[in-house]
Amino acid sequence: MCSIIRKFKDRTDKRTLMLRNGATVLKELIASSHAQMDHKHILKLIGCCLETPIPILVFEYGEYRTLPERIGLCGNPQPRPQFEPLRLKHRLKIAMDIAHTLAYLHVGFPRPIVFRHVIPSRILFNEENVAKLFDFSLSISIPEGETHITDCLMQPRGYCAPEYVPEYVPEYMRTGVFNEKYDVYTFSAVLLELLTGQGSMDLLHTHGSVRHLIEHLNNYLQNNRFTEIADPIIVQDLSCTEKEHQLQACARLTLECLNESAVDRPTMVDVTKRLRQIYCSLSCN
Numbered sequence: 001m002c003s004i005i006r007k008f009k010d011r012t013d014k015r016t017l018m019l020r021n022g023a024t025v026l027k028e029l030i031a032s033s034h035a036q037m038d039h040k041h042i043l044k045l046i047g048c049c050l051e052t053p054i055p056i057l058v059f060e061y062g063e064y065r066t067l068p069e070r071i072g073l074c075g076n077p078q079p080r081p082q083f084e085p086l087r088l089k090h091r092l093k094i095a096m097d098i099a100h101t102l103a104y105l106h107v108g109f110p111r112p113i114v115f116r117h118v119i120p121s122r123i124l125f126n127e128e129n130v131a132k133l134f135d136f137s138l139s140i141s142i143p144e145g146e147t148h149i150t151d152c153l154m155q156p157r158g159y160c161a162p163e164y165v166p167e168y169v170p171e172y173m174r175t176g177v178f179n180e181k182y183d184v185y186t187f188s189a190v191l192l193e194l195l196t197g198q199g200s201m202d203l204l205h206t207h208g209s210v211r212h213l214i215e216h217l218n219n220y221l222q223n224n225r226f227t228e229i230a231d232p233i234i235v236q237d238l239s240c241t242e243k244e245h246q247l248q249a250c251a252r253l254t255l256e257c258l259n260e261s262a263v264d265r266p267t268m269v270d271v272t273k274r275l276r277q278i279y280c281s282l283s284c285n
Contacts, residue, residue, distance in 0.1 A: 044060045064129055067123040071193065086233065088238070091194040106183070120199075142179060148178060181262040185262070195251060195254065
């Protein structure tokens, strides 16, 4: 009997030590990661539950839901009643903040970090209504001295850049190459949903391919009819010509980010600068 009690006590002590030591190591890792990645638009990791079969990461609370929920893309055609509608200036602020975050990942470290999963559902809002990017599970660093990295990635077709998706390129050109321009392309999904109020996958399904979607968007833009496909909440907010000009400028930037040629896409630094210019020039209410 004493032997059984001793074994149980030993197991209990080991579990206590594991939890205590694991918590200590985790605390140091979290503190270290915040010293390396400190940005107000990245969801902060605050802890981890070690008492579950699989450790659970704990992040700061995103009380104000994800971007698709805020613009009514989660089975609800209208924004939730407790949230104010996202008007043009607020949407531009969201786009600018997330673009700045991606630019930070690309140039703020010794080795560029490619997020690889820039989709609207990876953007949520805290209690202060600040947009936060989260989920770095697919992120990858470009090796020192290299301009890209080759890797496999399972991701919905609508969010993959043409240089990666097999059906967009001949077999001999299929590379699976990732660099910063991949994030630029997938960032267009955020811009598209902010401007149109429609899901990127729904838009792609409607038009059959990214190339046809680009032609569709470009046709409306060149004929000064983009307001016909913009989110009605934005259109109702176009109280002056200046706002319409900014909407058009953001739509043109979206098309540039969607460019099939990675070389011809702007960098995230350039995207951030242009969005800031658009946002700051929007002075009318």
